[in-house]
Amino acid sequence: xxxxxxxxxxxxxxxxxxxxxxxxxxxxxxxxxxxxxxxxxxxxxxxxxxxxxxxxxxxxxxxxxxxxxxxxxxxxxxxxxxxxxxxxxxxxxxxxxxxxxxxxxxxxxxxxxxxxxxxxxxxxxxxxxxxxxxxxxxxxxxxxxxxxxxxxxxxxxxxxxxxxxxxxxxxxxxxxxxxxxxxxxxxxxxxxxxxxxxxxxxxxxxxxxxxxxxxxxxxxxxxxxxxxxxxxxxxxxxxxxxxxxxxxxxxxxxxxxxxxxxxxxxxxxxxxxxxxxxxxxxxxxxxxxxxxxxxxxxxxxxxxxxxxxxxxxxxxxxxxxxxxxxxxxxxxxxxxxxxxxxxxxxxxxxxxxxxxxxxxxxxxxxxxxxxxxxxxxxxxxxxxxxxxxxx
Numbered sequence: 001x002x003x004x005x006x007x008x009x010x011x012x013x014x015x016x017x018x019x020x021x022x023x024x025x026x027x028x029x030x031x032x033x034x035x036x037x038x039x040x041x042x043x044x045x046x047x048x049x050x051x052x053x054x055x056x057x058x059x060x061x062x063x064x065x066x067x068x069x070x071x072x073x074x075x076x077x078x079x080x081x082x083x084x085x086x087x088x089x090x091x092x093x094x095x096x097x098x099x100x101x102x103x104x105x106x107x108x109x110x111x112x113x114x115x116x117x118x119x120x121x122x123x124x125x126x127x128x129x130x131x132x133x134x135x136x137x138x139x140x141x142x143x144x145x146x147x148x149x150x151x152x153x154x155x156x157x158x159x160x161x162x163x164x165x166x167x168x169x170x171x172x173x174x175x176x177x178x179x180x181x182x183x184x185x186x187x188x189x190x191x192x193x194x195x196x197x198x199x200x201x202x203x204x205x206x207x208x209x210x211x212x213x214x215x216x217x218x219x220x221x222x223x224x225x226x227x228x229x230x231x232x233x234x235x236x237x238x239x240x241x242x243x244x245x246x247x248x249x250x251x252x253x254x255x256x257x258x259x260x261x262x263x264x265x266x267x268x269x270x271x272x273x274x275x276x277x278x279x280x281x282x283x284x285x286x287x288x289x290x291x292x293x294x295x296x297x298x299x300x301x302x303x304x305x306x307x308x309x310x311x312x313x314x315x316x317x318x319x320x321x322x323x324x325x326x327x328x329x330x331x332x333x334x335x336x337x338x339x340x341x342x343x344x345x346x347x348x349x350x351x352x353x354x355x356x357x358x359x360x361x362x363x364x365x366x367x368x369x370x371x372x373x374x375x376x377x378x379x380x381x382x383x384x385x386x387x388x389x390x391x
Contacts, residue, residue, distance in 0.1 A: 031058045033327060041261040045243055047250035047280075050268035054260055058329040062338070064106060064259050065324060068098040068317045069339055071122045073346040074131055078121065078138055082294045086354065087138045090165075091152045092119040096289040099316035100223055101126050103262025104191060108270055110159060113181070115174040116193035118153035119223075119288075120163035123193075127160035131349040141356035148359040149367070168194055168201030171220065175207040178218035178279075189217040189270045197228020199242050208246050208279070217273035219266075220246065221282045223256065229292045230301040243283035256284030257314045260323075287314065 034055050042049040075093045082091050094101070097119070104114070105126035116123050124134055129145050137144025138152055145155050153165040161177060164170040174192030181188050194204065199222055211218040222242040226233050233240045243251030250272075254265040262284065269280050287310050291298030298307070324330050330338075369375070 031329070032056070033058075035260060035323070037258070037261055037264065038255075041255045041258065042265065043243065043253040045246075045251035045253075045281075047252065047272075049252065050264050054264045056260065058327075060106070061320065061324050061327070061329055064102055064263075065317070065320050065335070066338060066342065067102045067105075067126060068259065068320065069342040070131070070346065071098045071102065071125055072317060073342050074125065074134065074349075075121060077135065077346050077350050079290070079294070081135070081139065081350070087152070088140070089151050090118065091138065091294045092292065093290050093294075094119050094122045094288065096310070096315070097223065097225065097256070097286045098122060099259040099262050099320075100193075100221075100256050100284045100286055103259040104221075104266045106259075106263045107266035108189070108191070111186070112188045112270065113159045113161065113174070113177050113190040114193070115161040115170045115177060115190065116163065117167070117170055117195060117198065118163065118165055119195075120153065120155055123160060124155040124157060124163065128157045129155060129160075131346055132353055135349055135353040136356050139353060139356075140358065141353060142359045142363075143353070143356040147363060147367075149363060168198040168203050170194065171198070171201070171204045172207045172210075175211050175216065175218055178211065178216040179214060181217050182214065187274045189219055189273045191219045191221055191266070191269075193221045193223055195228060196222060196224040196226065196233045196237065196240070196242060197231070199245065200237060208249055208281075211279040212246075212249055215276060215278040218279040219269045219273055219282060220249075220279065221284060223284050223286055225286050225288045227288075227292070227301065230296065232301065241283070243281055246279070246281035249279050249281050251281040251283065253283045253285060256286035257316045257319065259316055259320055 032055055034053055037052040037054060039052060041052065072095060075095045078087060078091060079093060081087045101122040110128070114123055114127060121134055124145060125131065133143060133145040134155065137146055137148060137150060137155055140148045140151065142148050144150070145157065150156075150163065153163055155163040161173065162170065164173070171192055171194050174190050178190040178192070181190060192207075198204065208220065211220075224233065224242055228236055239245060241253070243253040245251070252265060252269070255261040265282060269282060272280055289307055289311060321335055324335065325332065
């Protein structure tokens with residue numbers, strides 16, 4: 001299995017060289033460099049590839065590194081909280097896949113939209129959720145980003161439509177968001193994420209069809225981490241080249257372990273769709289280090305050696321770190337200091353989130369309907385009582 005995964009990654013993506021909790025980098029240095037991405041960073045279907053030349057600044061590289069480092073520390077903290085029974089229910093970690101969320105956010109604006117599945121903590125963070133609000137939500141606390149009522153799978157922020165628990169259901173919902181953008185004549189795009197395990201859902205192909213019929217600014221992003229729960233992609237999909245599965249929709253396969261390749265691809269995709277060229281399918285070739293969820297050790301269908309090999313050769317954080325060092329934008333000691341700060345900030349957020357109270361029982365009856373549309377009775381509660389609880 002290790003050889004097959006490595007072979008496919010080598011075939012599909014290259015081994016690369018290489019919203020922050022601290023905004024200190026925003027004014028650090030404006031030094032700009034042009035980086036040449038490896039030719040195998042992209043593979044195309046019915047379209048030309050993005051440019052392999054990407055211009056970045058020292059500030060941006062340090063910010064991207066910082067965001068991925070914080071994200072990984074946050075997920076590590078969530079892992080520990082789950083094992084200590086502070087987090088209950090479902091919990092899906094994105095450790096190893098940080099480059100997808102961070103690179104995507106770096107390429108778009110807050111007016112663009114993102115919708116994803118249940119592995120959503122990282123996306124919530126880059127979309128404006130605080131570490132405190134995310135961890136509090138995971139622990140079911142009142143200060144959580146969904147008031148402690150959503151948990152791991154249901155987090156939302158401005159123009160981030162979740163975190164959705166039903167496999168593939170976010171794809172048609174995201175298509176509706178893209179329809180709204182076009183209807184309102186907004187020059188924005190919607191990035192609709194789903195996994196290789198959800199790629200065979202009928203509603204995904206129905207959404208493709210509707211998006212193409214209306215030429216919506218919809219960017220369908222398959223996060224291919226090679227396993228749908230515990231089933232290898234090759235065993236569940238007759239065609240595991242997910243970027244080609246839009247048929248009449250052009251596609252692009254991206255090295256999802258390289259944050260700069262992700263950024264370049266997403267910037268190119270947004271430009272494509274907002275210039276009325278219709279929808280796109282992106283395939284982010286990535287890898288999760290943990291199991292599908294906390295109940296899955298992740299080693300019954302792959303070996304520990306395979307996971308370690310991926311960590312040591314294709315890790316997105318290590319890769320960007322190497323780039324930064326080679327460019328002379330930072331020293332090893334400075335990066336270690338940054339990582340130490342990330343750890344401290346997350347640890348502080350954990351401690352503060354643990355102090356937060358549980359939601360009031362009255363929260364059971366709030367946010368069920370949009371304001372002004374509540375029915376007279378909600379689960380036996382009279383409208384007047386319901387109104388009092390919403391004051």
